[in-house]
Amino acid sequence: MSTIPANLRYAETHEWVLDNGDGTVTIGITDHAQQALGDVVFVELPDVGTQLGHKQEFGVIESVKAASDLYAPVAGEILEVNEALEDSPETVNESPYEDGWIMKVQLEDHSALDALLDADAYQAATDADD
Numbered sequence: 001m002s003t004i005p006a007n008l009r010y011a012e013t014h015e016w017v018l019d020n021g022d023g024t025v026t027i028g029i030t031d032h033a034q035q036a037l038g039d040v041v042f043v044e045l046p047d048v049g050t051q052l053g054h055k056q057e058f059g060v061i062e063s064v065k066a067a068s069d070l071y072a073p074v075a076g077e078i079l080e081v082n083e084a085l086e087d088s089p090e091t092v093n094e095s096p097y098e099d100g101w102i103m104k105v106q107l108e109d110h111s112a113l114d115a116l117l118d119a120d121a122y123q124a125a126t127d128a129d130d
Contacts, residue, residue: 002032004123005097009116011073012125013055016097019113020104025074028101029061029092032126037063040092044070045081046103052076054112059102061092073116075108 004010009017014033018026034040042062052058052072059070081103085091092100107113117125 002030002035002126003097004031004119004126006119008097009073009113009118010122010125011071011116013071013073015071015073017073017113017116018101023110024079024104024106025076025113026101026104027073028096029070030122031096033068034093034096034100037061037066037068039064040089043085043089043092043102045083045085046078048078048081050078052078052105061089070102072105074105074112076105077108078103079106080104 007018010030014030016028016030020026040061040063044059046058052075054072054075056072057069058072061068061070082101085100085102094100
């Protein structure tokens with residue numbers, strides 16, 4: 001059973017979004033996604049300053065059994081990336097919602113968060129996948 005925090009928003013592509021309350025968001029992959037991938041061995045981080053479009057591919061996460069593209073759940077400019085993942089990609093498995101975050105983004109449009117799934121809708125979507 002995956003953990004799905006109620007304070008986050010979710011994309012159908014299994015990224016989570018935390019509203020930092022200052023026009024920025026923190027983005028990572030969900031517990032469901034990291035469980036499906038298995039042991040993460042590499043995270044390709046995007047470049048700070050990159051302008052992302054909604055649903056644009058921004059990186060790749062690789063595990064011992066698969067590689068998966070990462071997609072931007074919102075549009076905006078990348079302000080920061082979690083450089084600790086370069087040396088410790090397994091942090092995504094160990095702490096997907098805290099230490100395993102991937103990037104922080106300046107939102108282009110705050111209302112884009114409303115288009116994302118809440119915890120209940122994401123739970124229903126993952127249940128349908130299983």
